[in-house]
Amino acid sequence: MAERTLRGARLGGQSFEDERGIEFAARQQVGYKCKQGHEFEVTMSVEAEIPAVWECPRCGAEALSTAGILPEEKVEKPARTHWDMLLERRSEKELEDILKERLELLRGGEIGPAHLHRANKKKRVS
Incomplete structure (x- = not known):
């Protein structure tokens, strides 16, 4: 029974796979700035569609892209009485x-x- 146990492995721990020969996907850094003045970057794939708005990790407010991407205007229906x-x-x-x-x-x-x-x-x- 002692021969079957895994020794030295932690739950959720390290991978024993080697990273040699692995080609990672192309990435880009996308910058955002919130109304509170917090600036941060998010790593995304080069192929990903970049969102205009991202949640600020510090204060939770909406942060706008510093790349000049503008959010789409939502057409709001007037309230029906x-x-x-x-x-x-x-x-x-x-x-x-x-x-x-x-x-x-x-x-x-x-x-x-x-x-x-x-x-x-x-x-x-x-």
């Missing part, structure tokens, strides 16, 4: 008609809170 969505389904004329109809039903006591119905019934009976 309830009124905008309502107007997608009905015209203002239709909404006015519905409002008039509902107000008549409310004033007639056919719809609305129960305490309003009771008050209207007492007035009618008296």
Whole structure:
């Protein structure tokens, strides 16, 4: 059993492979600078598409590329309100008609809170 154990190897430790004869991928250093003034470089492949924004390792803010690459402008949709969505389904004329109809039903006591119905019934009976 003692013959099968690995001696001298650490978990997550060193590789026993030799680096001779290995050709590494071409790399480049890309510089970034954040709003706080921190400057740093990131090593990337020559073939990689260089991002315009990178997170600063010191403060976590967005850092812009010093190579002059500008971030793409995102087109933001304006916020849709309830009124905008309502107007997608009905015209203002239709909404006015519905409002008039509902107000008549409310004033007639056919719809609305129960305490309003009771008050209207007492007035009618008296």
